[in-house]
Amino acid sequence: MRTSDFYFDLPKELIAQHPLEEREKSRMLVLDRKSGNIKHKIFSDIIDYLQEGDCLVLNNTRVIPARLYGRREKSGGKVEFLLLNNIEGDNWETLVKPGKKAKIGDIIEFGDGKLQAEILDIKEGGTRIVRFLYKGIFQEILDRLGEMPLPPYITAELEDRERYQTVYSKKEGSAAAPTAGLHFTKELLKKIENKGINIVYITLHVGLGTFRPVKVDDVNEHKMHSEFFEVNKETADIINATREKGGRVISVGTTSTRTLESAVDDQGRVKKCSGWTDIFIYPGYEFKVIDGLITNFHLPESTLIMLVSALTGRDKILNAYKIAVEEKYRFFSFGDSMLII
Incomplete structure (x- = not known):
């Protein structure tokens, strides 16, 4: 598998330079990971795709002015x-x-x-x-x-530091935001909770892996940078109970996904743990925990687009990205969202 297999053409003007005034008003492309069918929604519609008994997993890391x-x-x-x-x-x-x-x-x-x-x-x-x-x-x-470490593709000045933080950020230590979570508001999270969906938190401090491009031609030769993660007992217990009862585990962001897939034992149960992970997820990987993923649109040839391709299939993802470009979705950190379910 070649790095070039994950290339797509992205017009520069689609790279979002500013966050939207209202977080939950970003657009959301909904991708059925089995059929490949696509729907166009607004992020606040996410509640319609979550069912009572599901579990939503968020990364509560907080970006430092690094x-x-x-x-x-x-x-x-x-x-x-x-x-x-x-x-x-x-x-x-x-x-x-x-x-x-x-x-x-x-x-x-x-x-x-x-x-x-x-x-x-x-x-x-x-x-x-x-x-x-x-x-x-x-x-x-x-x-x-210090200054907020915005990615190099964002050249505009950030007026409010909190817009590069999730509303549930808590544990300081990241060099970049877990951007899939930027679309949530406290009010939307409350509505989700009131519907009977469990909301739990893990921590992964985002490090160099976010900034490091894939420089090898053969995907198998790429080495991920280690990042610190933590899963507490309450979160592990709720996720395991959700799966035992037939509920779905929906991960918010690639960082939450990598954490959960690093914290699972041989029996497929998430365990309380902390440490460093350099897990690299790309097509061929068999997911052990998650059933769905809320994410943003990622850079061409990045480890992030490889991860979402592992969940759905490369062809479905590249087709979805092609449509997103045609429909002028906003890309990357301050851009629009995708729900894969």
């Missing part, structure tokens, strides 16, 4: 940091630009020295392990000095 701009202590050269994973304490894995000049032992200063970072190690793949040095509370300093 992009920092600083200077080298000695040379004064400009440096850009993207915080990826909190390893332990004040030690972080970071993406550094320009990377070649960021050597072990170098000190980078941010905000006129209010925050410093010492480069401790260089990992395979080029990311750096750094230790931050500061006085006060790290998160407060980061809130003052």
Whole structure:
């Protein structure tokens, strides 16, 4: 299977630069994963496709202002940091630009020295392990000095930081938003809950995998970057009970999907667990937990379009994307949604 098998032509003007004023008013393409039939709806119609006894799984990670701009202590050269994973304490894995000049032992200063970072190690793949040095509370300093790490295809300025957060975001640690959840409002979630659908939360802190393109021709040779995830006992119990009673498990986003498929045991039961996952889901994968997926429209040749193709089939997905382009759906992080069910 070739990476080029997942290419599609996307006009630049369909890449959404701003979130809609009302989250739940985005368009929603509904794809029947068995027949391939397509319907065009509004996201608030999602409640019509959820049944009493179903379980909706959301990722409650919260994006941190993970992009920092600083200077080298000695040379004064400009440096850009993207915080990826909190390893332990004040030690972080970071993406550094320009990377070649960021050597072990170098000190980078941010905000006129209010925050410093010492480069401790260089990992395979080029990311750096750094230790931050500061006085006060790290998160407060980061809130003052950092910027929201919007994807490179969004060039417009984000006026309200909260629009790159889900309304249920809780646990800080992501370098990118789980964008499938951006369409929900608290009012819509309440309506879903009142219909008898269980709503549960997992956590996956989105890291480098979101930013890293597939650079190999053979899909099997691609290696995913590890990301931290957590599934608590209550969530695991509700999901298992849902499946035992014949209900459906609907995952909100590829991050929730990867978490659930990483947390399942040999008997097909989701277990309480936490750790790091580098699971790579592409066609040929047999899903063990989810029955449906709410997602956005993804980049050509990305691991995300490969994941949704695994659920429905590549031909059905590429046909749906072709129709979405023809119908001028909005693509990527601030774009419209797709329900695969």
